[in-house]
Amino acid sequence: MRQSRIFTRTRREAPADEVSKNARLLVRAGFVHKEMAGVYSYLPLGLRTLGKIVGIIREEMDAIGGQELVMSSLQDPEIWKATDRWEQDVWFKTSLKAGGDIGFGWTQEEAITRIASQQVSSYRDLPFAAYQIQTKFRNEERAKSGIMRGREFLMKDLYSFHASQEDLDAFYERAKDAYARVFARVGIGAQTFVTFASGGAFSKYSHEFQTLSSAGEDTIYVSREKGLAINSEVLNDDVLADLGVSRDTLEEQTAIEVGNIFKLGTRFSEPLGLSYKDEFGAAKPVVMGCYGIGPTRLMGTIVELLSDEKGLVWPKSVAPFAVHLVSLARDAGDEVARASDALYEDLQKAGVESLYDDRDLRAGEKFADGDLLGIPTRIVVGKDAAATGTFEAVDRATGVVSKLSREDILKSNFNTK
């Protein structure tokens, strides 16, 4: 895409009321627009990045057999009263002109359980798993973490349905592995720990995925030796014994919860009447699990972890473009402009997602913008390159410079995930 055509621009200053690093950088780079505290719009570059993150999550959910759907935001109070969650504090509620209160979904166990109750009757209809990637609303008291804790945010919520606890247990492990793959693929695997948390009535533990960051709101205890962490709420001798961890090896860390998985058991299927007939014709409640990742929070986490003092730094897997082609042409018709245009066309033909800085600006401004946008590889076309056919490629994350010919560039796999 030609940068001269993108309607967003970079800004030197972030909004005065924005305290979070992720939102300050994303606003300055033109990736998001702050509507109000905890509410952001995703501008073209931000939406491209968010789309890459969503794409990775979707692939991993599909790979474990998840079937995608989209449920409504508007929620019928009846099903939430049945599970005693209609009175919770987190709701945005409103009323229908036609009469009656409704809420805007902040999670959707109740809704998916009612849908499932119309589809399931026999053990033959189980197991299955369904997920959505959908906007959620939460009436947060405070919202100071940028896109990491919004009043409106994107959520991937997967729900699984089973005839037995054993079947849930097996699927739960597959989902846990899929989550680990998601965090590895978006570039935060090394800093993300499976974290043991309280499990509720149907399981001793639930699991959070916690990413080490000073921007986090959670305190966890990391066992580097075991490659796991423990949420402070379950840090006791019994749990330490369970996990074979000694207290003095634990590191206290601040972390961002980027995902969580939970065995629901029959918490929702019993009150909402989701049951199946087993092989002997006996009615039994369906056993459920739920699994959440917030793509917008994940995007904020990537910024918190990987950006530097010059701006954003995107891993290839989620970058809005693979290559930032920067022309240093003085004039639209000069030799440098022609060489830049030709290389851009070649990149387009080769299927390399490229942002082409064809703007009439000084080199310094272009480089500063490039650092702020954080596209993984910058290829510069100046007088030398136009004359010799050898281009300078700069890696945004490391600053390493390579000299590449046109052929080198076109055979490089810049889009590698």
Added chain:
Amino acid sequence: MRQSRIFTRTRREAPADEVSKNARLLVRAGFVHKEMAGVYSYLPLGLRTLGKIVGIIREEMDAIGGQELVMSSLQDPEIWKATDRWEQDVWFKTSLKAGGDIGFGWTQEEAITRIASQQVSSYRDLPFAAYQIQTKFRNEERAKSGIMRGREFLMKDLYSFHASQEDLDAFYERAKDAYARVFARVGIGAQTFVTFASGGAFSKYSHEFQTLSSAGEDTIYVSREKGLAINSEVLNDDVLADLGVSRDTLEEQTAIEVGNIFKLGTRFSEPLGLSYKDEFGAAKPVVMGCYGIGPTRLMGTIVELLSDEKGLVWPKSVAPFAVHLVSLARDAGDEVARASDALYEDLQKAGVESLYDDRDLRAGEKFADGDLLGIPTRIVVGKDAAATGTFEAVDRATGVVSKLSREDILKSNFNTK
């Protein structure tokens, strides 16, 4: 996809309270779930179809230079008070725990205008066009038209920004053409008329795209000769003279409004301070246009127009799958099952999107389900086909039966748009 794996099932009966044809069929086929009046969830088959419709719209918006973004649903009252639209009846409003009222977006001229005001300063920043595909909320008094008039629905809203009326006029014509292509591609082009409607302060006319259907809520007057229609609100002698249409050639028709385009002029840029500096440094208000299509309403319209007494009928361009492969195997291991499995694998390898009815059901039930789901081509594998290698392909829309070899099937371009 194997039909045995899809968690939704077909139903003989629609919900008793559902009066619209589109929702009755879509619920019975397992494409949507009714949450409450005017509120639907999109189940896997429905989401696939909706995704195809959205994909076509996105391609056409990109083709005229639209840049995709996603704005927040939560709306700041300040900008709506500035344009005198905060007091409108259509809002769902709620209040923040932290204090203050907010609304859920039902359109977004105000929001995009404020975003643009941070990006535009000079005539050099114009023109541009930005669009989103986003869930909207409207507090409708009545909601009896299924997915065609929801309290929650999907909207594609495009906004364009120009330095002059002439530039808007030129883009408006390109957008009008893009809209016509969308309706043609989803299979309702022949029944859809550009309809002249009232234009407001900045233009004599706006244009609606109206699709003839008894399920519509609008009355229009069609000139077949001129290939256009006139909304009753502007049907007067002046307009007839303008369009060169004589009143006695007009047909009164009931129609569904599937899209509308509108020249906003400076209706929003003036109150919200969106201006640019022209070549002489003078500040001028930006001239805007807006362009809407509801993908969910479009999906309902396709159902209203094309379905028959047996069920849904999808055009290839928006069908959830191109081919419905129906196995008549008696037993998972028999010759028919092996031939079906082999053909399914071949179709998968050839990239033909196929739904494979591998369920253990009687042929009659499978055919009835197939008619209800409405996938364009059904290929049946029975004993004869397994023995001879010649398969029966039935066209869902016309009922025409062809005899095809495996080679014929694999070289057929079932995915053609």
